[in-house]
Amino acid sequence: MKARIIVTLKTGVLDPQGKAIEAALTSFGLSGVDGVRQGKVFDVELAGDDRAAAEATLKAACEKLLANTVVENYAIEIL
């Protein structure tokens, strides 16, 4: 089983990298970009095919390591 975890910064948390990327896009002359927030994607391979167990494992992985829940949110998607 494959899963994808997306980690994003919470609203209101300053994202200097996102700001720099936004400024770069604007400098290329791209119009219509109002804001950029940078996040992370983790593609995870899981043993077995128990969906509920996989979700529990991935949630534990996010809470323990993959996201810092002080400043980040996470979303789990089983593919």
Add this chain to the structure above:
Amino acid sequence: MRAAIVVFPGSNRDADVARALTQAGAEVVKVWHADTELPAGTDLAVLPGGFSYGDYLRCGAIAGRAAAMDAVRAHAARGGLVLGICNGFQILCESGLLPGVLMRNVDRRFICHRQLLRVERADTRFTTAYAKDQVIDVCVAHGEGNYFADADTIARLEGDGRVAFRYCDASGALTVDANRNGSLNSIAGIYSEKLNVLGLMPHPENFVEDLVGGTDGRGLFASLAA
């Protein structure tokens, strides 16, 4: 004073902090990150600066979950002293021993320069050799030192007197220019609730010899070893 310095893959300031502690009169032992216990009789656990695990995932994230950190957590819970400098401060935040997080510097640059700090209180185990509101000259070297926590956490830290050091100018004023990494409330270092855990971004261990520019860092190690 027996100090145990925890060395992670990528730590690189362990020798400097060992030297500063030895100079102050402490006995120093090194502990590997995979060790599950601190040496018997450890008074102070030190998490040195560096780039543990290459800063992969987030600075301090992987080191914060290392086996030795369970021992450091148990040591802190018993009231033992813990000092985290630079990457060590990031590890303390990631391990849950201190609140908040060190984000990317506001101007996105790695900063490396002399830095003045205001000592917020001189009545903890880390600061008795300083005076309250004393301005000390040390240095900083980091890319992710921008202290951030939610409003409730900041209010709690301020209300309980848990800010240890702030970035300041020569008069002790908290200016925007002095706060180069963009930390909330110019916070350079904080204490745990019981004041036995200190994390700070600047490097006091750099400035313990006139030969390399100053000795204002000595006070921290002298306080600990007293």
